[in-house]
Amino acid sequence: MSRKAMVRPGGRSARVQASVHAAVRELEAEMGREALTVPLVAARAGVTPSTIYRRWGDLQELLSDVAVERLRPETAPQDKGSLGADLEAWAEQFLEEMSAPTGRAYIRDALLGDPDGSNAGQCSAYAAEQIDVVLDRAAGREENTPSVETVLDRVVAPIMYRILFRPEGLDTAYARQLVAGLTGSADR
Amino acid sequence: MSRKAMVRPGGRSARVQASVHAAVRELEAEMGREALTVPLVAARAGVTPSTIYRRWGDLQELLSDVAVERLRPETAPQDKGSLGADLEAWAEQFLEEMSAPTGRAYIRDALLGDPDGSNAGQCSAYAAEQIDVVLDRAAGREENTPSVETVLDRVVAPIMYRILFRPEGLDTAYARQLVAGLTGSADR
Structure with a gap:
């Protein structure tokens, strides 16, 4: 909640969120969800793994956010x-x-x-x-x-x-x- | 399913299950569930970690079985x-x-x-x-x-x-x- 509350639409934060969500969707389609890891998602999204850990905590919380969007x-x-x-x-x-x-x-x-x-x-x-x-x-x-x-x-x-x-x-x-x-x- | 289907009541397998479930309940009460790990549960139950991984796969599947019992x-x-x-x-x-x-x-x-x-x-x-x-x-x-x-x-x-x-x-x-x-x- 507190992490997500900090996301401002249109800002850097929103762009990071969009690219990380897109990376999850692409990698899931290409490799299946069992293969997803935070470093893989980060590399595809062009962010550091620590950006993901800081914003989402772990892979499960990131997948939860992506699922709700879908x-x-x-x-x-x-x-x-x-x-x-x-x-x-x-x-x-x-x-x-x-x-x-x-x-x-x-x-x-x-x-x-x-x-x-x-x-x-x-x-x-x-x-x-x-x-x-x-x-x-x-x-x-x-x-x-x-x-x-x-x-x-x-x-x-x-x-x-x-x-x-x-x-x-x-x-x-x-x-x-x-x-x-x-x-x-x-x-x- | 396949793993659990192999448990025969009264046999060694049932004794292992009872002691592992009891270890989860005790450790959860003592330390809180965030602190639970497979090696900790195994040590308390008097089995090897590989016994737990073989039967349950991972901690989350073990916790699921314990939850259903409760x-x-x-x-x-x-x-x-x-x-x-x-x-x-x-x-x-x-x-x-x-x-x-x-x-x-x-x-x-x-x-x-x-x-x-x-x-x-x-x-x-x-x-x-x-x-x-x-x-x-x-x-x-x-x-x-x-x-x-x-x-x-x-x-x-x-x-x-x-x-x-x-x-x-x-x-x-x-x-x-x-x-x-x-x-x-x-x-x-």
Whole structure:
């Protein structure tokens, strides 16, 4: 937290961060993540290893930061015309991305090198922001909407719990069932 | 998985496991977990470091195994006379134990040193077994019961998600609200 709080956008610090993140992504693609070391990343990024140790502490914390960047949603949720359809489309995509091997690896990295919990919190904040867009749109259509926290409990939490602890049966039908249970289009 | 599958209860292998686990617990209590190393654990357990590396791979995998042992429930869920009361009591205790600093540390350890996911799966299996006891008892009283998977989705998953990703507001009222939402004693 304290280390990251010192990064000013546009300054030298931000440039170092961008080049180190890029070096991790490139080396991971070229050699696989098992081969990553701080000296290798430093050499590729054109910084000294001590710059990396000073800013990130260790490789695990650096990988956690890179993973959170990759978990940042790139597009707004689709507008399908109703709360149920929007949530279903979003949940299906979320499940698909997070349960893919790369998604699982990023979630794992984000959690592991995150002593103060700020990166895990950022992952949850990304999901909450996307859900907010869906709910605002539904409120604009004068639909009844649950709270963001309820959607996190009923849709996001079960998906993430199963990815981490109970990975069978993570398919589109499961994402739909979670949304249907929440929007009342099906009841248990 | 392959390493652990070779442990036969009662044999030398089981004795080594018990003494290594005990050494981890003792050293952690005496020195704190940051100070743990494989050679220290080996010396305390009376085995060679290579015994530990051969069986567990590294310190993180050993800590994951020890964490799962500690997350094993020690008692059956209380019988309070109804499904709602039993689930509420169980969920309150589960939230309290898992969200305490020691519980969080064990969950984290269990996830981190667990390349094949078997330890995380064991954590979920423990919760499912406890819930099964509550549901069987309720079925014996001829109450309507949800499935174990539904209780995992509606009660366990939100608690674990928030512990890992969104740790504000984890209190008894939250556990009760999750159970009430499921058993229908309160609706959103």
